[in-house]
Amino acid sequence: MADDATAVKPTTDARGLTYPMGAIPSAGEAVSVARGVLWLRFSLPFQLNHVNAYAVQDGDGWTLIDTGLRTPDTVAAWEAALAGPLEGRPVKRLICTHMHPDHIGLAGWLCARTGAPLLMSRLEYVTARMLMAEEAGDAPEDGARFFRAAGWTEAQIEHWRADYGGFGKGVAPMPRSYLRLSDGDGVRIGDDDWLVVVGSGHSPEHVCLWRRSDDVFIAGDQVLPRISSNVSVWPTEPEADPLGDWMDSLAKLRALLPEGAFVLPAHGEPFYGVHARLDALKRGHEVALKRLERTLRQPSRVVDGFPAVFGRAVGDGVLGMATGEAQAHLNYLEQRGRATRTRDEDGVDWWTAVEQDEETT
Numbered sequence: 001m002a003d004d005a006t007a008v009k010p011t012t013d014a015r016g017l018t019y020p021m022g023a024i025p026s027a028g029e030a031v032s033v034a035r036g037v038l039w040l041r042f043s044l045p046f047q048l049n050h051v052n053a054y055a056v057q058d059g060d061g062w063t064l065i066d067t068g069l070r071t072p073d074t075v076a077a078w079e080a081a082l083a084g085p086l087e088g089r090p091v092k093r094l095i096c097t098h099m100h101p102d103h104i105g106l107a108g109w110l111c112a113r114t115g116a117p118l119l120m121s122r123l124e125y126v127t128a129r130m131l132m133a134e135e136a137g138d139a140p141e142d143g144a145r146f147f148r149a150a151g152w153t154e155a156q157i158e159h160w161r162a163d164y165g166g167f168g169k170g171v172a173p174m175p176r177s178y179l180r181l182s183d184g185d186g187v188r189i190g191d192d193d194w195l196v197v198v199g200s201g202h203s204p205e206h207v208c209l210w211r212r213s214d215d216v217f218i219a220g221d222q223v224l225p226r227i228s229s230n231v232s233v234w235p236t237e238p239e240a241d242p243l244g245d246w247m248d249s250l251a252k253l254r255a256l257l258p259e260g261a262f263v264l265p266a267h268g269e270p271f272y273g274v275h276a277r278l279d280a281l282k283r284g285h286e287v288a289l290k291r292l293e294r295t296l297r298q299p300s301r302v303v304d305g306f307p308a309v310f311g312r313a314v315g316d317g318v319l320g321m322a323t324g325e326a327q328a329h330l331n332y333l334e335q336r337g338r339a340t341r342t343r344d345e346d347g348v349d350w351w352t353a354v355e356q357d358e359e360t361t
Helices: 072-083 107-114 122-134 141-150 154-162 242-256 274-295 302-309 316-335
Strands: 031-035 036-045 050-056 061-065 091-095 119-121 188-191 190-201 206-211 215-220 260-267 339-343 350-355
Touching: 031 260, 036 072, 036 274, 050 188, 050 260, 091 107, 107 206, 107 316, 141 154, 141 316, 141 350, 154 350, 190 242, 242 316, 274 302, 302 316, 316 339, 316 350
Parallel strands: 061 091, 091 119, 215 260
Antiparallel strands: 031 036, 036 050, 050 061, 188 190, 190 206, 206 215, 339 350
16 A cells, blocks of 8 residues: 555745655655555656656546656566555556656556556657657757757767667657647546646646646646756757747746645655746746846857856766757747847857847846
């Protein structure tokens, strides 16, 4: 059975977020976090060392939400959870919030293992299938041009070429069919109705689930308590404005969710204080944009913007994600008339801030 941590005294951090759960589930175990909802956690071999999944009671079985990365440890933990806290009961559905490998890594395995259908939004499912198919080939020259324009060295580009295909390494073969979830859909799980709430910016069409009867909100990566989700531009869509999408999604959630919502995130611990957290996420990007505009008083490359966007130096280990996020901030400024770029003869983009009139600043 699941551990019961509901009697533990809540803790509140300096940012005003309250964490009511005292216990964190171990691999293969589960903690009851809300009526009919179990919290599971799986390890990740990264600096961010875990991802949360949830099991929602669905009649005589379960609806599962997210899967963890495809690793032997995660498979073993799922086997233990299915036989242990999930009591060998049938899995009725698997919902994946979005297409990142730590969320869909074992979708194909779990669907085959349990016979459950996969539910996702269309853009998340199609993007996952596209990325897996694309990585079956060589590293595309479009990617090399994108990273060269950002200011990467030729050695860094060659390393990217040699390591190309990381997405598919963490994802089991995906189911060849799925059931579509769209913004505003209702999903009946057991005796409860859950509303599908879609956000974007971190991923194309990220699914969240809101049980309005008691304001339980399964947030995926759309609202995290301690870290900010990566918002990046990638070589497949170099002119995209994901930061604009992200800011719009933060405003949408701020208007939609009550302050008393209980947020079940994909990383970190379940928490109360969603308005304070959404405000802080918005404020963090606004501060980064202001720092970046100061940097752009002198012509700068994407890689020169790292200290402004992140407030610190960035190592090669996260170079791709850092480049994507800095590019997202620059595209945001460009599309709002606050920055321009020119490409030199070596294919490198140089960005410059556009001076704003006092009336528009």
